[in-house]
Amino acid sequence: MIRIPGRRFAQCNNADCRALFALEEGERPSAYGYLCPECLARTRTHHVVQCSSCATIVNFVAALENEEKTTFVVGKCSNCVGGVEDERDVAPLYTGESYA
Numbered sequence: 001m002i003r004i005p006g007r008r009f010a011q012c013n014n015a016d017c018r019a020l021f022a023l024e025e026g027e028r029p030s031a032y033g034y035l036c037p038e039c040l041a042r043t044r045t046h047h048v049v050q051c052s053s054c055a056t057i058v059n060f061v062a063a064l065e066n067e068e069k070t071t072f073v074v075g076k077c078s079n080c081v082g083g084v085e086d087e088r089d090v091a092p093l094y095t096g097e098s099y100a
């Protein structure tokens, strides 16, 4: 998460999206982490494939309108192989949270 005085931004937790978007005041991450409005809307019409290791959303699977939406879990995703852990370690340096 990036903090700019007065504004909060998050990066979409969908591996194929990764859009930066502004958070509403007091907005909390969903069960899928922070998702941009577009991806959040897709969770209502698609099954979600989520990585159990890094919690990244790796895919959406089209669901029938009256079908119950479920979350599929994969043990590892391409994000786990490298890079994401580094990103997570680096991120607090920009937010200042690690020095609180």
Ligand SMILES: [Zn+2]
Pocket: 012, 013, 014, 017, 018, 019, 035, 036, 037, 038, 039, 040
């Ligand atoms: Zn997104």
Ligand SMILES: [Zn+2]
Pocket: 051, 052, 053, 054, 055, 056, 076, 077, 078, 079, 080
């Ligand atoms: Zn992963």
